[in-house]
Amino acid sequence: MLWQPITAPPGLRPPQPITVRAQSIPARHYFPEHSHTWHQLVYAISGVLTVYTEAESFVITPDQAVWLPTSVVHRVGSLLGAAFRSLWIADEAGANLPKVPTLFMMSPLLQALIVEATELEGKPEGDGYPGRVTALILDQLVRVQPLRSALPWPRNAPLTVLCEALYLDPADDRSPEEWGLALNISPRTLARRFNTEVGMSLRSWKRRLRLFRSIELLGGGLGVTQVAMELGYGSTSAFVYAFRIEMGISPQAYTRRHVMASASP
Secondary structure: OOOEEOOOOOOOOOOOOEEEEEEEEOOOEEEEEEOOOEEEEEEEEEEOEEEEEOOOEEEEOOOEEEEEOOOOOEEEEEOOOEEEEEEEEEOOOOOOOOOOOEEEEOOHHHHHHHHHHHHHOOOOOOOOHHHHHHHHHHHHHHHOOEOOOOEEOOOOOOHHHHHHHHHHOOOOOOOHHHHHHHHOOOHHHHHHHHHHHHOOOHHHHHHHHHHHHHHHHHHOOOOHHHHHHHOOOOOHHHHHHHHHHHHOOOHHHHHHHHHHHHHOO
């Protein structure tokens, strides 16, 4: 199935100083490359988003967000579909925020503030409460800690075909030789292209993919054993060990710390 573009709705107005947009995107759809005269924060509340900028492309889970400064050309899509929020911030209001695209974890407080801002959208200022919520959002954005990286994503076929297949089935254990045959390229060419376009080896990317999908699946309510089997680990203990090595905590502890916290009102 080919990816389909989505046309942005007409009549979009600049934020004054913040606008929150609640949106959804069907599977294999995307907003074509564009830029704004304002800053944008984008994150999924369910599903995952694929974000492309001129410098890099990656996939983010619901506990991650990407900051896109004014004038940055970007494209946003979703392989399996997603519901997400776009926070638009006027250029001058975000003057103290990052000047380059930045990836970070969404804290429960920031999520709650954006939910509150959504409820207040279009309502009169009254006692100034909406302005105080806006100030708190900007204050939280100044304090976020950038992440080193998300799941890097290729831009072109045949690597996108390969990565989409592995994303849909992380337990797929085909070798580089088998993938080369399926994609009609040599294993050596596949390895070279993958390193050049994605920035790591296919082996390292598959390891990061498993971690990425585990976070997504744990957030979707699957148990640790179910996640281990879904990702193709030989045993639950092997998954727990791999997760602990990468994240510094067990999947159970991660679920308690992040998933349950994000679900709190």
